[in-house]
Amino acid sequence: DTxxxxxxxxxxxxxxxxxxxxCDPISEHNRLYWYxxxxxxxxxxxxxxxxEAQLEKSRLLSDRFSAERPKGSFSTLEIQRTEQGDSAxxxxxxxxxxxxxxxxxxxxxxxxx
Amino acid sequence: AQSVSQHNHHVILSEAASLELGCNYSYxxxxxxxxxxxxxxxxxxxxLKYFSGDPLVKxxxxxxxxxxxxxxxFNLRKPSVQWSDTAEYFCAFSxxxxxxxxxxxxxxxxxxxxx
Numbered sequence: 001d002t003x004x005x006x007x008x009x010x011x012x013x014x015x016x017x018x019x020x021x022x023c024d025p026i027s028e029h030n031r032l033y034w035y036x037x038x039x040x041x042x043x044x045x046x047x048x049x050x051x052e053a054q055l056e057k058s059r060l061l062s063d064r065f066s067a068e069r070p071k072g073s074f075s076t077l078e079i080q081r082t083e084q085g086d087s088a089x090x091x092x093x094x095x096x097x098x099x100x101x102x103x104x105x106x107x108x109x110x111x112x113x
Numbered sequence: 114a115q116s117v118s119q120h121n122h123h124v125i126l127s128e129a130a131s132l133e134l135g136c137n138y139s140y141x142x143x144x145x146x147x148x149x150x151x152x153x154x155x156x157x158x159x160x161l162k163y164f165s166g167d168p169l170v171k172x173x174x175x176x177x178x179x180x181x182x183x184x185x186x187f188n189l190r191k192p193s194v195q196w197s198d199t200a201e202y203f204c205a206f207s208x209x210x211x212x213x214x215x216x217x218x219x220x221x222x223x224x225x226x227x228x
Contacts, residue, residue, distance in 0.1 A: 033215060042117070042203050042218030043157070056215065091157070093216075100145040100164060100207060100214060104157040 002026060004105035006092050012111045013082055020078045021108045025094030032075050033102060034067055035091040043091050049075060050097065082112045115140045117204050117219035125225045126194050134189040134222050136204035143209030146187040147216065148178055152200045160202070163187065164209075174198070196228045 005024045013019050025032050030051050035043035046065065047057045051072040060066070064082075069075040079086055089109050093102035120135035138144060148160040161172025168180040178189045187204060201223045205216040 045215040106156040
């Protein structure tokens with residue numbers, strides 16, 4: 001299966017710890033998006049990359065959130081000093097420039113205790 | 114502000130009943146419209162999409178949706194649901210043209226189909 005993959009699938013961490021999630025997009029896709037989904041809500045856009053360039057990051061929830069895509073392939077999303085309110089599903093999606101549909105990965109479920 | 118409103122939080126139907134899920138978006142420009150589905154334990158999958166042209170679009174598994182520009186609506190329909198359609202359905206849009214393409218989602222509608 002060459003879909004979008006995300007690791008880990010589940011992460012339980014204590015408040016104040018840092019966590020990092022990884023997303024591997026579909027190989028020929030140059031756009032990569034991160035979303036967050038909380039219970040009872042639809043996915044909420046966080047940031048996106050075109051190749052290695054992060055073209056939108058103003059929607060990141062705070063300066064504790066950062067994302068990278070160093071070689072234009074996989075991406076990481078880091079949350080520093082986690083808070084209980086960060087508990088959510090973090091979704092990654094990819095697409096090709098000029099093609100509007102996005103393909104989603106299975107998500108990483110974060111639980112902050 | 115850009116937003117999507119899905120009118121029903123939870124819909125319960127019997128098999129063979131007809132389905133219509135409402136979706137309205139708030140944006141004044143050109144849009145690309147989507148319905149995504151999330152089956153239990155699975156990730157979001159694209160059900161159907163509208164970019165331009167015929168406002169009645171057909172997707173997988175017998176679903177269709179109609180774009181009514183004057184009503185800012187993109188309602189999802191299926192004439193006869195099956196138990197396997199039990200899932201959560203999300204309406205979404207992205208702004209058209211050369212935009213960054215990020216999706217704005219509604220809160221979702223949970224569909225339960227009774228066998």
